[in-house]
Amino acid sequence: MRQLARLTIALREISKNSSLSLSDFLVPEKFDFIIQATKSISMSPYSDETCRPDFHTPSLALKLGYALKKCISIERGTALRSGNMKRNRSLLSFLHLMNMEWTIRISSNALSTLHRRKINATELLPLTNDLVKVSKYIDESILATKLELEGNRSNATWTKLATLVLARIILFNKRRSGEAARMKMSDYISRPSWKEQNTEEIKLSLTPIEQKLAEHLVIVEIEGKRGRKVPVILSSILKECIDILIRHRVECKISFHNKYVFARSNDSVNYLRGHDCLKKMCDEVDLENPSIITGTKLRKYIATVCQLFNMTENEYDWLARHLGHDIKVHRNFYRMQESAIELTKVSRLLLAVDNGEVNRFVGKNIGEIDIKDLPGLQDDEKETDDNEVKENEFDRQIVKEPDDGIQEKKDYVFKKTKVSAKKKAHVAHKVWSQEEKEAVVEFFRMNIKKSIVPGKSQCVKCIEEHPVLKSRDWKKIKYLIKNQIQKNKCSKGS
Template sequence: MTGFDAITNRFLVPSTALKLRHSLVKVSHIVQGEALRQEDNALKGRAEQFIKLIELEWTTHVPSNALKTLYQKKWNSPQTLPLSEDIKKLQDHLKSLEELNKEALIDHPSKRSWSELSQVTLIQLILFNRRREKEVSRMEVQTYLLRNKRNMHDEILKSLSQFEKKLCQNLIRVEIRGKRGRKVPVLFPTNVHESVELLIKTRDEVGISTSNLYILARPCYGSLENIRECDSLKRYSESCGAQHPENITSTKLRKHVATVSQLLNLQTHELDQLATLMGHDIEVHREFYRLPEETLQIAKVSRILYALQDGMGKFKGQSLEDITPNINCKYSI
């Protein structure tokens, strides 16, 4: 299953090797349960011994080699993120599809136009909020309808700039269940808000099951499930003319905003707010959503190396961004 090579002592699929322990222990527990029901002490003893053997020797023989192989595979591999131009093309494509299907749904409600608009709305929400696919696609109608609609406190409103007040007027906020039960917000721009309202209003006309709880429901055969993002995102990414549609995924979109935001030199509290919006623990955000190492080392840390060649004394007290050493031929690689 893992493609283990006894000669090189390496795994072809190291991630599977790391996950197998949990599955083997779970199967052993099932065997123990069956043995207890059948009062088979011999089978029960063998299952217990197998679990004990895993506890004693698994760590020594499997994870160390698997992790070594896994880390080595990542060496010199590029960290690909979606191109801003591709994201813009996708947004424009979705906007045109949104207007087309809104008109069709208003004039002649049909399952096709309802389904198309719901898929477009899902991708727009994921693009705008950089949310995980399952979080948005499983948003329920009642969660949306019972959102907090109270006006902002006057004292808070006065402290905002005119632009921030405009944002508060144009966006609505809905709290949904995120990963590991975390409460995460989803922001709805005006056009997406209008699409969601239209989808909810026309549910009965196009035959969406009344038992389906989801806003973005599957419209066929009385389904109680929600639509899937991955199929829709792939289809729209390819049809919009993106240069690298394979890089436009919900995971890479999240990495894109969290990584590029580091170029803005955000303050600590602003970074905390971004991590909360993304549904991240701040430590996870700092560890996994950062500028690629090659960028950091070439564009940032190399300043120090050049400064050492140029004489560090002249840069005393300066921050890394302020250090601009003299780069000439004798330092070139």
């Protein structure tokens, strides 16, 4: 409305008649006035005549084109209802003239200006340290506010907890703030359960870390942009907080008619604005650049840092679907249990990024992110060796540098671990026999094919099933498979 009002003011100044309305200019005879007025409010007055026209507000010119077509549709509807065929023909002629000339005189130049501005434009992304700081602050505040609400069920405390939870969901899921804020009670209550809807074959195909993620996380499907179904992944603490918010809605004077999970206070039937919630949290923390932590910037951030991961085409599609994008419109999964994929695949990437240690996963694909690398999801049964203290042993790990176009470089990074003096004196390398190698490779054939390093339980099972491996430690078997996977990758790269 404001854009059309600005256009109407400009039209009155050009025609020098302040009594005319926008409807009076929607005739073929005054089409040039529309073009002139659009240029006057959106084009730069200092544009070089020898070059393409430069718009200081190109988006305004583009939006006016769409708005004018809507106005023509409304005017035609009015004319047809009143039986004014002459007015309808005049509007059709104006629309025909607009279709012929608007693109050449306005749209193409405005789009050209937008394109030129994007060239070499500096795109600021949120700082990793800032994201980690605000995540920790919100997590701590959620725990404190949750306890406070259990003791003091006031409207202010309820709203505070809802604000914190909504901000954390946006920050973790890199979701559009409006989409997360519009989560309805019905969406949350009817959320799918991966245990119930997935077949036994799908469950068995998941790796241990994926099964662990599926147990700890839940997925809620909500309506996104253009009516798309988009998922929101919730951790156990966020799920617990939402359950508390729903349980105490009546006591905290939230309207019975409000259908949103993150409802506004008292009699309002609207929802909290996600952008405002996230901005409020960022303002409360001492950050280097809090102004660039927005829903859009977070989505650009994860789209940028995911390039550090060695992701497959399918994994990129999973991430794109989670973000509500369409990489290839007709490319969807062939009914491969979408909830399980969302929980187990994308959540690995989200948890790794949320922890602020992306550099640890350079060159890895999503399947290689181990459970010990993710916060709060360590196995209950910790893998501990003997009580001997290890000292001065180096574990070699290959890290690939990005290809610079000339040759592939490899740096060898050494991690120190401790080994006892007793072990240090008796370190001896036992050569693998052909029989041992064949037994291990056959057992982990699918792991090698899928480039998944086995865990302790799988290695122990391999030892139990093959007596020839009884003298081998499970770690030796694990690193044999890891080296084989690395060797296969190197051979494919060459």
